Amino acid sequence: LLFLGLRPNLSAVMKSKDIKVMIEEMKKGRRLPLARLISKVENRSADLPEVMKHLYSFTGTGEVWGITGPPGAGKSTLVDCLIKSLRSQGKRVAVIAVDPSSPFSGGAILGDRIRMQEHSRDSGVYIRSLGTRGKHGGLSHATKEVTMVLDAAGFDVILVETAGVGQTELEILRLAQTVAVVLVPESGDGIQVMKAGIMEIADVFVVNKSDRPGADKMVRELLTMVGLGHTDVPTDAHRAEHGKPWRPLVLRTEAVRHKGMEEFVAAMQSHQKYLSDSGKKKEKTKDFLKNELLDILSEKVGTLASQILDTPDGQRLLFDLIERKSDPYESSRKLIQELMKQKEILS
Amino acid sequence: LLFLGLRPNLSAVMKSKDIKVMIEEMKKGRRLPLARLISKVENRSADLPEVMKHLYSFTGTGEVWGITGPPGAGKSTLVDCLIKSLRSQGKRVAVIAVDPSSPFSGGAILGDRIRMQEHSRDSGVYIRSLGTRGKHGGLSHATKEVTMVLDAAGFDVILVETAGVGQTELEILRLAQTVAVVLVPESGDGIQVMKAGIMEIADVFVVNKSDRPGADKMVRELLTMVGLGHTDVPTDAHRAEHGKPWRPLVLRTEAVRHKGMEEFVAAMQSHQKYLSDSGKKKEKTKDFLKNELLDILSEKVGTLASQILDTPDGQRLLFDLIERKSDPYESSRKLIQELMKQKEILS
Numbered sequence: 001l002l003f004l005g006l007r008p009n010l011s012a013v014m015k016s017k018d019i020k021v022m023i024e025e026m027k028k029g030r031r032l033p034l035a036r037l038i039s040k041v042e043n044r045s046a047d048l049p050e051v052m053k054h055l056y057s058f059t060g061t062g063e064v065w066g067i068t069g070p071p072g073a074g075k076s077t078l079v080d081c082l083i084k085s086l087r088s089q090g091k092r093v094a095v096i097a098v099d100p101s102s103p104f105s106g107g108a109i110l111g112d113r114i115r116m117q118e119h120s121r122d123s124g125v126y127i128r129s130l131g132t133r134g135k136h137g138g139l140s141h142a143t144k145e146v147t148m149v150l151d152a153a154g155f156d157v158i159l160v161e162t163a164g165v166g167q168t169e170l171e172i173l174r175l176a177q178t179v180a181v182v183l184v185p186e187s188g189d190g191i192q193v194m195k196a197g198i199m200e201i202a203d204v205f206v207v208n209k210s211d212r213p214g215a216d217k218m219v220r221e222l223l224t225m226v227g228l229g230h231t232d233v234p235t236d237a238h239r240a241e242h243g244k245p246w247r248p249l250v251l252r253t254e255a256v257r258h259k260g261m262e263e264f265v266a267a268m269q270s271h272q273k274y275l276s277d278s279g280k281k282k283e284k285t286k287d288f289l290k291n292e293l294l295d296i297l298s299e300k301v302g303t304l305a306s307q308i309l310d311t312p313d314g315q316r317l318l319f320d321l322i323e324r325k326s327d328p329y330e331s332s333r334k335l336i337q338e339l340m341k342q343k344e345i346l347s
Numbered sequence: 348l349l350f351l352g353l354r355p356n357l358s359a360v361m362k363s364k365d366i367k368v369m370i371e372e373m374k375k376g377r378r379l380p381l382a383r384l385i386s387k388v389e390n391r392s393a394d395l396p397e398v399m400k401h402l403y404s405f406t407g408t409g410e411v412w413g414i415t416g417p418p419g420a421g422k423s424t425l426v427d428c429l430i431k432s433l434r435s436q437g438k439r440v441a442v443i444a445v446d447p448s449s450p451f452s453g454g455a456i457l458g459d460r461i462r463m464q465e466h467s468r469d470s471g472v473y474i475r476s477l478g479t480r481g482k483h484g485g486l487s488h489a490t491k492e493v494t495m496v497l498d499a500a501g502f503d504v505i506l507v508e509t510a511g512v513g514q515t516e517l518e519i520l521r522l523a524q525t526v527a528v529v530l531v532p533e534s535g536d537g538i539q540v541m542k543a544g545i546m547e548i549a550d551v552f553v554v555n556k557s558d559r560p561g562a563d564k565m566v567r568e569l570l571t572m573v574g575l576g577h578t579d580v581p582t583d584a585h586r587a588e589h590g591k592p593w594r595p596l597v598l599r600t601e602a603v604r605h606k607g608m609e610e611f612v613a614a615m616q617s618h619q620k621y622l623s624d625s626g627k628k629k630e631k632t633k634d635f636l637k638n639e640l641l642d643i644l645s646e647k648v649g650t651l652a653s654q655i656l657d658t659p660d661g662q663r664l665l666f667d668l669i670e671r672k673s674d675p676y677e678s679s680r681k682l683i684q685e686l687m688k689q690k691e692i693l694s
Contacts, residue, residue, distance in 0.1 A: 048676065049676035049677075052674050052675055052676050053674045053676065053677065056671065056674040056675065057671045057674075060671070282669075285669060286665060286669060289665060289668050289669060289675065290656055290665060292675045293652075293656065293665075293668070293675060293678055293679050293682055294649055294652055294653065294656075296675055296676060296679040297648060297649070297652050297679050297682060297683060297686075298645050298648065298649055300679070300683070301644060301645065301648050302641055302644070302645055305640075305641055305644050306637075306641065309637055309640065309641075318633060318636060318637060318640075321636050321640070322629075322632060322633060322636060324403065324404045324407070327399050327400045327403040327404075328399055328403065328636065328639045328640060328643060329395065329396035329399050329400065329643060330396075330400065331640055332640050332643040332644050332647070333693065333694075335640055335644060336644060336647070336692060336693060337693060339644075340687055340692070340693075345683060345687070346680065346683060346684060346687075347680075
């Protein structure tokens with residue numbers, strides 16, 4: 001088999017020198033080069049290897065915080081308050097709002113983004129929505145690389161806000177070092193059932209809209225869940241000590257009244273301190289980079305294999321499969337053989 | 348670099364002859380071999396290539412219908428009714444309930460499955476839940492291969508039920524030939540906004556719980572959306588004609604009272620007929636098999652690359668990345684070079 005006619009990548013490729021200049025400008029705090037570099041990541045530009053080559057050495061200082069929870073829990077308002085609190089500490093803050101583009105979740109996110117424009121004149125704040133429609137499996141990969149761009153740009157805290165339902169909230173574990181799960185009293189019924197899943201991802205539980213009925217019960221249930229029984233004051237006393245596993249903190253907030261926000265910021269920062277002190281931050285960094293390598297590999301192999309399947313010989317391979325002259329695993333072996341003949345695989 | 352010490356696959360591998368016998372038994376209608384073959388798919392057994400080799404030639408007759416919609420729309424009750432209606436036509440029906448194991452969606456699915464056990468003495472019905480927790484990207488791949496096992500087992504209709512939120516409902520397009528989106532009057536507010544997303548996936552819209560307030564308004568909005576203006580009777584008259592694109596049908600049901608079910612089954616079957624008559628079914632089959640090839644490739648490459656990264660040399664590669672002596676795209680090139688030296692890649 002000979003696979004001819006692979007499509008060349010036609011997207012405009014920038015010169016290495018120009019990419020370097022763009023990164024330097026971004027590091028001076030300019031918005032336009034930052035936005036353009038993020039777009040290159042989001043659009044999976046052919047420049048990406050060159051961008052990462054020059055940008056990667058500047059990464060490694062930004063903290064990535066994940067904010068997740070069911071739709072309607074008030075995550076965006078909470079993020080809005082987080083920005084204010086972190087700004088008052090002098091931190092530079094970036095927000096990535098991951099819009100899973102669900103046909104069922106609708107357009108709340110657009111309104112939120114408009115509201116967040118009150119920060120738009122503050123050069124210490126950068127907010128960006130990332131759409132994910134149609135990019136199968138691409139959510140965590142592109143988002144991860146955007147956190148790296150923002151890290152290199154010098155943001156101290158990078159907030160990743162996702163409407164966590166289904167598998168999304170597992171992906172946030174691959175992105176964020178510290179994860180807050182935001183709940184509201186109304187989501188209380190299912191706590192016992194969702195116990196296993198939720199314990200895996202939350203470093204901090206936030207019961208938002210905590211003036212509503214059921215808040216006390218929910219806080220108690222969460223405290224029981226994290227093994228603190230009937231204690232009522234869930235903050236400082238229960239921070240994990242050095243060498244011990246982290247025990248999730250349980251907090252109350254009323255984001256619309258900016259109540260409980262200092263405690264929330266303190267909780268997230270205490271988890272970051274725990275990660276550094278315990279050596280767990282290094283493990284997280286290693287996992288993050290391991291996943292990044294595997295994602296790059298998977299994207300490259302998938303793109304090349306798709307192109308091969310679009311050639312006449314690839315179409316014949318598919319035709320044999322449709323006609324049951326081969327089976328999927330046998331055909332995939334042939335596809336791998338062809339893939340390994342491509343020079344592009346090593347470029 | 349030499350990568351030694353790759354972990355051998357220790358899972359018990361069955362003899363080719365025994366797998367053939369198991370498939371023969373399954374084709375006679377026996378449950379145990381069917382359940383065991385599905386488990387091999389779900390657990391990504393080392394036997395999978397051998398299983399598919401012997402099973403694949405029996406596939407190609409079963410129809411795959413996707414049933415998706417927001418949590419609480421009554422999908423499981425609807426599926427329950429679908430089973431009854433299809434059984435009364437003499438069809439053999441399999442159900443795959445995909446549980447995205449969301450910490451937020453909770454345990455409704457377990458109760459549903461118990462309720463569905465009323466079909467458990469009917470040999471023409473098979474119901475199976477598939478968990479997906481922790482299997483990143485594995486939802487559609489394993490589910491797809493389970494539909495192939497059920498197809499080979501002789502089921503006429505394979506219903507795939509997913510709680511569609513986020514990216515899940517896009518994955519159903521990769522699995523099912525005909526997709527029903529189930530809504531309830533309460534989910535009406537966001538219809539205009541979710542228009543773009545929802546139009547991509549629905550072949551049939553079902554407004555369930557249609558005795559509730561707001562049902563009329565929702566049906567009107569959906570009809571406007573699919574381009575039928577103020578028409579009130581949305582069934583037969585609007586079926587797409589030969590050569591024209593399919594226009595989604597809009598139906599009302601009250602699944603708990605078994606109302607509207609014959610119309611629902613007829614709508615799904617008319618879409619299947621449309622696919623066959625228009626030649627689109629062949630295109631769908633081709634896309635399905637192309638995705639299956641790419642998924643097998645991605646799984647094999649990902650598994651081997653992970654194993655390489657766990658070896659001492661792989662750890663050194665990661666260490667250089669952590670120390671910023673390399674960048675992710677450069678390191679991924681080295682990883683691919685090592686991957687291509689592995690004999691397993693061609694096996």
